Amino acid sequence: MSTTELLRSNKSKKPKALSSDDRHTLNPTRFLSMARKSSLIKQALATVLFVVLLYATLNTFLSPAAVSPALPSFSSSSSSPPYDAVINVVSRDNDPNSNSNPKPVVKVYLYDLPTRFTYGIIEQHSLARGGHPAGDVSSLKYPGHQHMGEWYLFKDLLKPESDRVGSPVARVLDPDEADFFYVPFFSSLSLIVNTNRQAAGSEERPAYSDEENQVALVEWLEAQEYWKRNNGRDHVIMASDPNALYKVLDSVKNAVLLVCDFGRLKADQGSLVKDVIVPYSHRINTYNGDISVENRNTLLFFMGNRFRKEGGKIRDLLFQLLENEEDVIVKHGTQSRESRRAATHGMHTSKFCLNPAGDTPSACRLFDSIVSLCVPVVISDSIELPFEDVIDYRKIAIFVESNTALKPGFLVSMLREITSERILEYQKEMNEVKHYFQYGVPNGTVNEIWRHIAQKLPFIKLSINRDKRLVKRDMNVPDCSCVCSNQTGIITSL
Amino acid sequence: MSTTELLRSNKSKKPKALSSDDRHTLNPTRFLSMARKSSLIKQALATVLFVVLLYATLNTFLSPAAVSPALPSFSSSSSSPPYDAVINVVSRDNDPNSNSNPKPVVKVYLYDLPTRFTYGIIEQHSLARGGHPAGDVSSLKYPGHQHMGEWYLFKDLLKPESDRVGSPVARVLDPDEADFFYVPFFSSLSLIVNTNRQAAGSEERPAYSDEENQVALVEWLEAQEYWKRNNGRDHVIMASDPNALYKVLDSVKNAVLLVCDFGRLKADQGSLVKDVIVPYSHRINTYNGDISVENRNTLLFFMGNRFRKEGGKIRDLLFQLLENEEDVIVKHGTQSRESRRAATHGMHTSKFCLNPAGDTPSACRLFDSIVSLCVPVVISDSIELPFEDVIDYRKIAIFVESNTALKPGFLVSMLREITSERILEYQKEMNEVKHYFQYGVPNGTVNEIWRHIAQKLPFIKLSINRDKRLVKRDMNVPDCSCVCSNQTGIITSL
Numbered sequence: 001m002s003t004t005e006l007l008r009s010n011k012s013k014k015p016k017a018l019s020s021d022d023r024h025t026l027n028p029t030r031f032l033s034m035a036r037k038s039s040l041i042k043q044a045l046a047t048v049l050f051v052v053l054l055y056a057t058l059n060t061f062l063s064p065a066a067v068s069p070a071l072p073s074f075s076s077s078s079s080s081p082p083y084d085a086v087i088n089v090v091s092r093d094n095d096p097n098s099n100s101n102p103k104p105v106v107k108v109y110l111y112d113l114p115t116r117f118t119y120g121i122i123e124q125h126s127l128a129r130g131g132h133p134a135g136d137v138s139s140l141k142y143p144g145h146q147h148m149g150e151w152y153l154f155k156d157l158l159k160p161e162s163d164r165v166g167s168p169v170a171r172v173l174d175p176d177e178a179d180f181f182y183v184p185f186f187s188s189l190s191l192i193v194n195t196n197r198q199a200a201g202s203e204e205r206p207a208y209s210d211e212e213n214q215v216a217l218v219e220w221l222e223a224q225e226y227w228k229r230n231n232g233r234d235h236v237i238m239a240s241d242p243n244a245l246y247k248v249l250d251s252v253k254n255a256v257l258l259v260c261d262f263g264r265l266k267a268d269q270g271s272l273v274k275d276v277i278v279p280y281s282h283r284i285n286t287y288n289g290d291i292s293v294e295n296r297n298t299l300l301f302f303m304g305n306r307f308r309k310e311g312g313k314i315r316d317l318l319f320q321l322l323e324n325e326e327d328v329i330v331k332h333g334t335q336s337r338e339s340r341r342a343a344t345h346g347m348h349t350s351k352f353c354l355n356p357a358g359d360t361p362s363a364c365r366l367f368d369s370i371v372s373l374c375v376p377v378v379i380s381d382s383i384e385l386p387f388e389d390v391i392d393y394r395k396i397a398i399f400v401e402s403n404t405a406l407k408p409g410f411l412v413s414m415l416r417e418i419t420s421e422r423i424l425e426y427q428k429e430m431n432e433v434k435h436y437f438q439y440g441v442p443n444g445t446v447n448e449i450w451r452h453i454a455q456k457l458p459f460i461k462l463s464i465n466r467d468k469r470l471v472k473r474d475m476n477v478p479d480c481s482c483v484c485s486n487q488t489g490i491i492t493s494l
Numbered sequence: 495m496s497t498t499e500l501l502r503s504n505k506s507k508k509p510k511a512l513s514s515d516d517r518h519t520l521n522p523t524r525f526l527s528m529a530r531k532s533s534l535i536k537q538a539l540a541t542v543l544f545v546v547l548l549y550a551t552l553n554t555f556l557s558p559a560a561v562s563p564a565l566p567s568f569s570s571s572s573s574s575p576p577y578d579a580v581i582n583v584v585s586r587d588n589d590p591n592s593n594s595n596p597k598p599v600v601k602v603y604l605y606d607l608p609t610r611f612t613y614g615i616i617e618q619h620s621l622a623r624g625g626h627p628a629g630d631v632s633s634l635k636y637p638g639h640q641h642m643g644e645w646y647l648f649k650d651l652l653k654p655e656s657d658r659v660g661s662p663v664a665r666v667l668d669p670d671e672a673d674f675f676y677v678p679f680f681s682s683l684s685l686i687v688n689t690n691r692q693a694a695g696s697e698e699r700p701a702y703s704d705e706e707n708q709v710a711l712v713e714w715l716e717a718q719e720y721w722k723r724n725n726g727r728d729h730v731i732m733a734s735d736p737n738a739l740y741k742v743l744d745s746v747k748n749a750v751l752l753v754c755d756f757g758r759l760k761a762d763q764g765s766l767v768k769d770v771i772v773p774y775s776h777r778i779n780t781y782n783g784d785i786s787v788e789n790r791n792t793l794l795f796f797m798g799n800r801f802r803k804e805g806g807k808i809r810d811l812l813f814q815l816l817e818n819e820e821d822v823i824v825k826h827g828t829q830s831r832e833s834r835r836a837a838t839h840g841m842h843t844s845k846f847c848l849n850p851a852g853d854t855p856s857a858c859r860l861f862d863s864i865v866s867l868c869v870p871v872v873i874s875d876s877i878e879l880p881f882e883d884v885i886d887y888r889k890i891a892i893f894v895e896s897n898t899a900l901k902p903g904f905l906v907s908m909l910r911e912i913t914s915e916r917i918l919e920y921q922k923e924m925n926e927v928k929h930y931f932q933y934g935v936p937n938g939t940v941n942e943i944w945r946h947i948a949q950k951l952p953f954i955k956l957s958i959n960r961d962k963r964l965v966k967r968d969m970n971v972p973d974c975s976c977v978c979s980n981q982t983g984i985i986t987s988l
Contacts, residue, residue: 272975389956401965471895472983481766482976489966
């Protein structure tokens with residue numbers, strides 16, 4: 001079944017648009033002044049108030065927030081209000097009592113990509129591992145891996161709108177209504193179809209080429225009316241793996257890219273202004289126990305590849321420093337079910353988890369640490385972090401500048417001095433924000449990514465309108481809008 | 495009366511905070527299922543529905559949207575939805591029936607600045623013009639000029655919250671609750687207190703110094719706890735006149751600056767990402783007639799200073815090209831009541847109004863043209879435009895690249911070819927958006943500026959959190975997030 005067919009099957013469930021009357025609120029002040037004019041209404045009012053109070057009381061106990069720990073909650077110790085509610089999260093019910101302002105959500109159109117860019121990649125991944133060609137590719141299961149966020153976003157948009165209530169974005173089936181165009185290319189899965197990039201094919205089955213598929217995607221996009229209209233500025237493409245889309249980045253750089261870091265992107269390809277930093281999909285099971293240090297006897301834990309390129313060279317140096325410390329576990333390990341089990345045990349029984357840079361600044365381990373309530377010790381000077389407007393990472397992690405972290409004895413003695421009370425505070429905060437890093441929960445990562453995409457809309461609309469009226473200019477430097485960091489910098493956040 | 499006293503006098507009107515119960519909505523589905531369980535409630539329900547229907551009916555006719563033409567409307571020919579409603583404009587009534595999501599607005603704290611930065615400047619302006627010292631400076635009338643937006647924003651925040659319903663921001667009296675800190679320095683008035691900057695004082699009254707006051711403001715700010723906390727990133731300062739604050743820009747560059755263009759700001763001082771482009775306060779009366787070309791016999795009109803520095807040198811060249819054209823009026827004139835009257839007449843009776851660059855790219859004339867329904871012909875290659883995310887200026891103005899505009903005969907022959915129908919379309923669009931350029935109307939420029947400030951909040955919060963956890967890095971280039979224009983450029987938008 002193609003995406004179109006899936007879309008059509010959901011079409012009938014599209015919610016009815018609100019009529020203008022539906023959009024008006026019951027304003028209690030005016031309500032009261034009207035009621036004074038009629039004794040009939042006076043009587044009614046008493047009943048109304050009773051019902052309202054009864055409802056409010058019941059609602060307090062029955063509201064989803066009270067029963068579902070997965071709903072977003074805000075860091076209790078944060079002095080800031082949950083300001084991200086500024087971006088309208090609209091419940092698209094037809095409630096005539098809802099707020100008087102019309103509340104359009106941000107609207108997303110899901111491209112009906114040719115299968116080769118979506119389910120076809122799942123099939124290729126399966127074939128490359130000895131699987132058989134599938135009859136109905138859409139029945140194939142997307143294989144679990146750390147960049148499977150692309151699958152969750154695609155699936156989210158395919159759900160009937162009635163199951164998407166509370167989402168910051170609404171899917172629209174008419175591209176003319178759309179604010180954003182989602183391009184559901186499985187760019188990260190495409191990258192790992194072959195166990196190495198130049199896998200040999202056979203006569204009956206030529207080798208899959210990620211590069212060819214990237215190029216084909218750009219050709220397809222550049223033929224689309226809506227892509228051409230705004231040079232892709234209102235398009236959203238996930239490139240979660242730092243190497244995803246590497247061949248065509250210059251062609252898609254105007255789009256809102258959903259990335260894990262900017263390690264492989266040039267300054268004109270990716271930026272915090274237009275792009276959204278997304279979390280890896282954690283591979284370690286969530287720790288569901290209470291916050292506690294009692295069963296966490298290991299001081300510091302790391303398991304992963306000891307040898308990495310670029311910023312990741314620090315890993316081997318850290319191994320040399322740490323491998324003989326008594327209460328520290330640092331183990332070389334590669335991805336496997338077995339090592340995941342060992343890592344789960346390690347992360348669930350350690351106070352701190354080491355998060356050094358990998359080939360790029362980000363790594364899945366940070367999110368594994370957070371859902372394990374194992375305080376991350378981040379040693380990656382150029383790391384970018386998801387949802388940093390709503391999460392103050394100093395409350396859930398310790399940042400250490402690389403050169404400082406390499407001073408003999410520094411790390412372990414610093415960590416040993418941290419009291420249990422302080423560790424419990426970190427754990428409490430991680431517990432509060434961990435839903436942001438859970439793709440699979442109802443109001444978790446997926447909604448948060450949409451919310452952040454939605455927040456980009458004013459600036460994107462401005463860029464689109466401005467680009468179109470700008471006249472030709474002789475400029476020595478590119479016409480850019482920037483915001484720069486203070487560049488002061490800390491040695492450690494502790 | 496100082497700002498504090500004014501604030502205190504409004505304090506009693508502060509709306510009661512919503513209790514958690516108040517925030518729950520009457521969800522009609524659950525309401526109905528509960529009602530089925532009780533016949534008492536069944537009776538009540540009928541009454542409730544009657545009252546709701548009565549209210550909804552009355553509300554449709556009595557809602558502000560139905561009576562006030564000044565409320566925001568969106569360009570009718572635009573295919574985009576009014577997406578800026580994505581940013582929650584919350585009515586802060588205590589309606590228990592309002593939407594189920596808690597809806598905090600963006601909160602602004604108004605600094606209680608020493609009088610020398612606010613009313614004291616009005617007094618100095620008066621004294622420099624032969625006025626007498628005022629007993630109560632807060633009774634002084636702010637003098638009308640093209641950068642008096644700073645007065646409207648200040649006044650708006652001083653209003654009781656009950657008069658601010660519908661505003662995208664709520665004033666808070668506790669700085670700990672604030673998202674933003676508004677610094678109501680009259681920076682533009684300060685600049686024009688003296689008729690020239692080095693005005694001579696007398697023994698009893700030393701000359702006012704704008705520069706000294708700018709420096710004093712920064713000293714005052716840098717002593718404030720909340721300024722220091724985030725290096726001013728969450729502070730908002732209006733610098734509407736392109737020369738306002740010129741002495742201290744480096745000290746306030748982290749703040750959200752409300753500016754007319756970036757003509758006097760360096761790339762690291764101002765940017766579309768963190769700042770808000772605000773309109774000049776128009777000095778020509780709004781044209782209240784119908785859209786029409788009948789009484790507009792002049793093809794192109796301009797009145798203003800013929801001689802300007804920098805980009806404004808083009809004015810003299812345009813005068814030479816245009817002054818002998820039959821249906822074109824270009825007149826040299828300086829600001830005076832008399833010339834304002836002549837300009838009003840000219841703009842209300844012309845089809846097109848010339849908008850060349852001045853000393854900086856922007857000029858008041860653009861907003862005078864729009865409220866006059868005189869189609870602006872913008873010849874200013876580096877102009878920035880207010881609210882460009884919600885306004886597609888190609889629909890209300892014609893942009894011409896400077897070198898092209900200077901080709902003999904080009905401008906007038908281009909304009910003469912534009913049909914009356916097309917001019918009416920421009921006028922219709924101007925009519926739709928002109929409320930954005932009216933500071934004095936209930937839902938005009940002031941609310942739109944706040945809405946745009948509110949939209950910056952996610953990125954500002956991100957910058958604040960990120961800055962604090964960034965470790966020291968050796969970087970060759972500053973750590974900046976940028977979005978650049980396509981740099982393709984048009985010759986004319988016609």
